Amino acid sequence: MPxxxxxxxxxxxxxxxxxxxxxxxxxxxxxxxxxxxxxxLEARVGVRLLARTTRSVAPTEAGERLLxxxxxxxxxxxxxxxxxxxxxxKPAGTIRITAGEHPAxxxxxxxxxxxxxxxxxxxxxIVVDYGLVDxxxxxxxxxxxxGEQVAKDMIxxxxxxxxxxxxxxxxxxxxxxxxxxxxxxxxxxxCINMRLPTYGHLFPWEFEKDGRELKVRVDGQxxxxxxRQRLDSAMQGLGLAYMPEDIAxxxxxxxxxxxxxxxxxxxxxxxxxxxxxxxxxxxxxxxLVEALRFRPL
Numbered sequence: 001m002p003x004x005x006x007x008x009x010x011x012x013x014x015x016x017x018x019x020x021x022x023x024x025x026x027x028x029x030x031x032x033x034x035x036x037x038x039x040x041l042e043a044r045v046g047v048r049l050l051a052r053t054t055r056s057v058a059p060t061e062a063g064e065r066l067l068x069x070x071x072x073x074x075x076x077x078x079x080x081x082x083x084x085x086x087x088x089x090k091p092a093g094t095i096r097i098t099a100g101e102h103p104a105x106x107x108x109x110x111x112x113x114x115x116x117x118x119x120x121x122x123x124x125x126i127v128v129d130y131g132l133v134d135x136x137x138x139x140x141x142x143x144x145x146x147g148e149q150v151a152k153d154m155i156x157x158x159x160x161x162x163x164x165x166x167x168x169x170x171x172x173x174x175x176x177x178x179x180x181x182x183x184x185x186x187x188x189x190x191c192i193n194m195r196l197p198t199y200g201h202l203f204p205w206e207f208e209k210d211g212r213e214l215k216v217r218v219d220g221q222x223x224x225x226x227x228r229q230r231l232d233s234a235m236q237g238l239g240l241a242y243m244p245e246d247i248a249x250x251x252x253x254x255x256x257x258x259x260x261x262x263x264x265x266x267x268x269x270x271x272x273x274x275x276x277x278x279x280x281x282x283x284x285x286x287x288l289v290e291a292l293r294f295r296p297l
Contacts, residue, residue: 006037007040007044010037010041011067012074013027016139048063049062091122091284092284095122097144098129098143099144100145104128106246108144108292114291119287127140145272145274147269147271150274154276155275157293159271162270164265165206165245165265166248167260167265169257170236173237180240180260189239190240191220194242204216207265208265221238231243235256273289
């Protein structure tokens with residue numbers, strides 16, 4: 001093995017974990033032995049690579065430069081080793097995916113229900129996050145976003161149909177207030193807002209009709225960051241909610257909710273699975289991709 005390879009590998013784990021304790025547990029060595037390994041590397045290169053305090057460990061400027069160089073190489077080695085699972089009878093391994101609440105409950109859940117019973121050695125971890133996560137930096141295998149949000153340097157796979165949003169309120173709410181005829185009328189209504197980390201502010205309600213696009217910043221007494229809370233509040237008559245059509249549809253059909261401004265809610269590109277273009281696909285990941293791939297009827 002090349003000189004210093006073990007030291008570089010140890011440095012990469014400590015820098016990624018930001019902790020000697022967690023890194024030593026992953027590497028199967030004691031924290032003191034790991035500390036000596038890092039000191040030997042720093043002595044060899046002649047610069048300090050990690051800034052240590054009693055509570056945390058973080059790469060120095062020199063450490064960040066080294067990490068950017070070595071980490072992609074180690075990830076490539078890990079992926080190459082993962083490909084060896086092709087020699088096994090059954091695909092196996094853990095796949096980490098970041099997604100919003102809606103695609104996690106709908107698109108991903110349906111695909112995994114088809115895949116996982118057939119391959120018991122495949123494990124999937126889904127982390128619900130509304131921000132536009134850097135999947136490489138956060139060590140996810142893939143993420144799910146709307147088609148228009150996928151970065152150009154990623155491979156994007158369509159996993160869901162086009163979507164529409166719906167504006168809904170309860171019959172009791174509309175007994176007290178007239179139905180809005182245009183999106184501008186929403187400014188006179190008690191609307192249930194949503195705040196998403198992606199935007200950093202209250203999410204504007206988006207509409208389109210006959211090529212005309214409108215964004216309306218609504219106001220109201222309630223603000224949530226989950227679909228379920230907005231749906232429940234709308235059914236309780238606490239205001240108008242703006243949410244994916246498929247979530248509201250059962251309540252509209254049952255009469256618990258009334259839909260308005262339907263002609264202003266145009267279709268838009270649905271969800272896509274995205275992952276780095278340089279990713280080496282393991283058999284398990286390839287099976288996941290096929291299970292999620294959108295196939296129009």
